[in-house]
Amino acid sequence: MTPFTTLTSCAVPILRDNVDTDTIIPSREMKSTGRTGLIDGLFAPWRYLNPNTRTPDPDFALNRPQAQGAQILLGGANFGCGSSREHAVWALAEYGIRCVIAPSFAPIFHANCIRNGLLPITLPAEIVATLAWQTVSVNLPTQEVHCDTSHPFEIEPEPREMLLEGLDAIDLTLKSLPQIELWTEADRPVRPWVYLEKSA
Amino acid sequence: MTHAKTLFEKIWDAHHVTQTATGASLIAIDRVFLHERTGAAALKSMAAAGRAVRDPARVFAVMDHIVDTRPGRGDGTLMEGGSAFITETRAAAHAAGITLFDVNDPDQGITHVISPELGIVLPGVTLVAPDSHTCTQGALGALAWGIGSSEAEHAMATGVLRLDRPKTMRVTFTSTLAPGVTAKDMALALLAAHGAGGGAGHVVEFAGEAVRALDIEARMTLCNMATEFSAMTGIVAPDAKTFAYLAGRRYAPAAFDDPYWQTLRTDDGATFDQEITIDAGTLAPMVSWGTSPGQSMPIDGAVPEGPARAHEYIGLDAGTPLLGTPIDVAFIGSCTNARLSDLRRAAALVEGRRIAPSIRTALVVPGSSAVKRAAEAEGLDQVFISAGFEWRESGCSLCFFAGGERFPEGSRTISSTNRNFEGRQGPGIRTHIASPETVVASAIAGAIADPREIAR
Numbered sequence: 088m089t090p091f092t093t094l095t096s097c098a099v100p101i102l103r104d105n106v107d108t109d110t111i112i113p114s115r116e117m118k119s120t121g122r123t124g125l126i127d128g129l130f131a132p133w134r135y136l137n138p139n140t141r142t143p144d145p146d147f148a149l150n151r152p153q154a155q156g157a158q159i160l161l162g163g164a165n166f167g168c169g170s171s172r173e174h175a176v177w178a179l180a181e182y183g184i185r186c187v188i189a190p191s192f193a194p195i196f197h198a199n200c201i202r203n204g205l206l207p208i209t210l211p212a213e214i215v216a217t218l219a220w221q222t223v224s225v226n227l228p229t230q231e232v233h234c235d236t237s238h239p240f241e242i243e244p245e246p247r248e249m250l251l252e253g254l255d256a257i258d259l260t261l262k263s264l265p266q267i268e269l270w271t272e273a274d275r276p277v278r279p280w281v282y283l284e285k286s287a
Numbered sequence: 288m289t290h291a292k293t294l295f296e297k298i299w300d301a302h303h304v305t306q307t308a309t310g311a312s313l314i315a316i317d318r319v320f321l322h323e324r325t326g327a328a329a330l331k332s333m334a335a336a337g338r339a340v341r342d343p344a345r346v347f348a349v350m351d352h353i354v355d356t357r358p359g360r361g362d363g364t365l366m367e368g369g370s371a372f373i374t375e376t377r378a379a380a381h382a383a384g385i386t387l388f389d390v391n392d393p394d395q396g397i398t399h400v401i402s403p404e405l406g407i408v409l410p411g412v413t414l415v416a417p418d419s420h421t422c423t424q425g426a427l428g429a430l431a432w433g434i435g436s437s438e439a440e441h442a443m444a445t446g447v448l449r450l451d452r453p454k455t456m457r458v459t460f461t462s463t464l465a466p467g468v469t470a471k472d473m474a475l476a477l478l479a480a481h482g483a484g485g486g487a488g489h490v491v492e493f494a495g496e497a498v499r500a501l502d503i504e505a506r507m508t509l510c511n512m513a514t515e516f517s518a519m520t521g522i523v524a525p526d527a528k529t530f531a532y533l534a535g536r537r538y539a540p541a542a543f544d545d546p547y548w549q550t551l552r553t554d555d556g557a558t559f560d561q562e563i564t565i566d567a568g569t570l571a572p573m574v575s576w577g578t579s580p581g582q583s584m585p586i587d588g589a590v591p592e593g594p595a596r597a598h599e600y601i602g603l604d605a606g607t608p609l610l611g612t613p614i615d616v617a618f619i620g621s622c623t624n625a626r627l628s629d630l631r632r633a634a635a636l637v638e639g640r641r642i643a644p645s646i647r648t649a650l651v652v653p654g655s656s657a658v659k660r661a662a663e664a665e666g667l668d669q670v671f672i673s674a675g676f677e678w679r680e681s682g683c684s685l686c687f688f689a690g691g692e693r694f695p696e697g698s699r700t701i702s703s704t705n706r707n708f709e710g711r712q713g714p715g716i717r718t719h720i721a722s723p724e725t726v727v728a729s730a731i732a733g734a735i736a737d738p739r740e741i742a743r
């Protein structure tokens with residue numbers, strides 16, 4: 088995965104609260120079982136006046152000229168709520184978004200961002216609002232968002248490390264396989280019902 | 288003397304394998320459940336990376352999301368291109384050696400309905416699925432939560448997940464529910480009072496007299512909506528009802544006599560990061576008025592002032608009474624409210640009545656094929672059919688747009704599901720979520736109606 092260090096881009100605001108993953112990528116836009124080919128479906132219900140003819144709605148943030156090539160998205164509270172579909176993050180990534188700044192995130196969406204190299208930043212709504220359409224710099228090593236002034240942000244050490252190093256979580260975890268096996272062997276007699284036999 | 292622990296802490300600590308360099312935890316995962324909508328992606332991507340499923344006997348998959356629910360179904364779907372999800376999941380599941388409940392398997396059904404039915408979820412286990420409503424299964428006393436496809440791959444390949452410890456919350460429902468008020472109304476009342484983000488980052492234990500009084504299926508309805516509360520999951524401590532429900536099911540122990548099972552409860556004096564108390568005795572049937580499950584209200588009230596966008600989408604101004612709002616479509620289904628007890632309660636209200644002629648479509652979609660058979664054995668299918676409902680094969684169906692049929696923009700549905708998002712049931716569809724009782728009362732009236740009225 089591409090490591091995340093710093094980023095400077097126009098910040099595109101979609102500041103509604105409770106933006107759900109059905110809106111970020113509607114179910115019927117998930118046309119393949121893979122992780123790509125999702126770009127046209129991104130925000131389809133809001134991005135197009137008519138989702139069938141794909142006529143863009145000129146008022147929607149992503150369709151404004153300033154938004155072209157933007158890598159930072161601003162959201163409202165509880166951003167990414169609803170369905171666990173990782174396609175929401177895959178679609179954002181395919182579009183070029185590498186950072187989402189919002190007052191709060193739904194937990195599955197947040198975890199999906201980390202696993203795909205997108206940085207989710209939590210900042211108070213008042214601050215997020217001041218960033219709209221500005222050129223914003225994000226610095227993960229120093230944990231700051233800069234636009235006129237600097238706004239420090241919090242992130243847990245584990246996701247910070249994963250993003251900074253561009254780590255593959257599975258590869259990393261497989262290094263702990265001996266401990267996982269020890270744990271399993273110790274658990275087996277305590278909770279034998281957990282360990283199922285493979286049926287023929 | 289060890290310190291008093293919450294049920295969550297006990298399960299977490301028991302599954303803690305090791306700490307990562309950055310202070311996160313590797314948490315052992317006992318069960319993984321996949322469905323065709325997100326499962327093929329996870330299995331295919333694993334295979335492409337040359338990774339095997341570590342313990343295939345503990346991984347399950349089912350076809351539920353986009354399978355057709357019309358009689359005589361095969362691999363075809365109402366969603367264009369949907370068959371590929373079914374055929375690719377089937378191929379990937381066989382290749383990985385995991386257990387698959389295929390389209391017409393007698394055990395097929397919605398993930399969160401069949402997992403308890405088959406005893407795959409058990410008290411005290413960790414269970415994950417790439418599906419946000421995995422929290423439903425917390426009703427059995429498991430730590431069960433929704434994840435993304437990459438995390439599902441991680442769990443299958445390694446047997447663990449890397450997690451930061453969530454916060455804990457207890458939601459206590461005191462007193463007793465009034466007649467006609469259900470677990471669904473409890474969930475919607477919690478959301479209405481504390482917002483769709485109210486549980487963010489927490490594992491929510493549901494407790495109190497009114498929760499203990501719920502049967503296991505109703506507890507599933509309550510836990511189902513923990514994800515709508517933005518919680519990591521919901522959980523109810525197992526009790527005699529839980530053990531009686533699970534004993535002897537296919538993947539469950541024959542009996543729950545090991546002393547271990549009695550330890551699965553929150554100790555007296557254990558503390559939570561947050562506590563909420565709700566008097567269940569004051570609750571009325573609840574219906575959503577807007578486009579977030581948090582935008583819900585007592586059925587006999589007037590629509591409150593909300594975001595302009597929500598009023599515009601749903602076509603209801605603040606101050607309008609909800610009762611009497613005409614509806615076009617009625618749906619009983621989903622992992623929230625399509626178990627046998629839900630169908631029984633709904634059928635009891637429908638018996639001898641007919642749906643209003645203005646209703647365009649009324650559907651009952653059982654939560655699993657086993658629920659369907661049991662309901663048919665009791666004649667519930669005939670009750671619904673005589674009233675004018677369609678009776679379908681099991682699946683997610685109209686709960687979301689890819690599973691069901693298409694209706695004209697602006698159509699209004701009353702639905703026993705869990706999400707009323709813009710477009711959730713199709714472009715421009717206006718969804719009101721409510722209990723199965725409220726859905727059938729409204730189908731009969733042709734407009735949003737109070738189930739307590741027809742019960743009289």
Ligand code: SF4
Nearest residue numbers: 420621622683686687
């Ligand atoms: S019934 Fe609805 S909420 Fe439940 S798993 Fe299916 S699509 Fe998701």
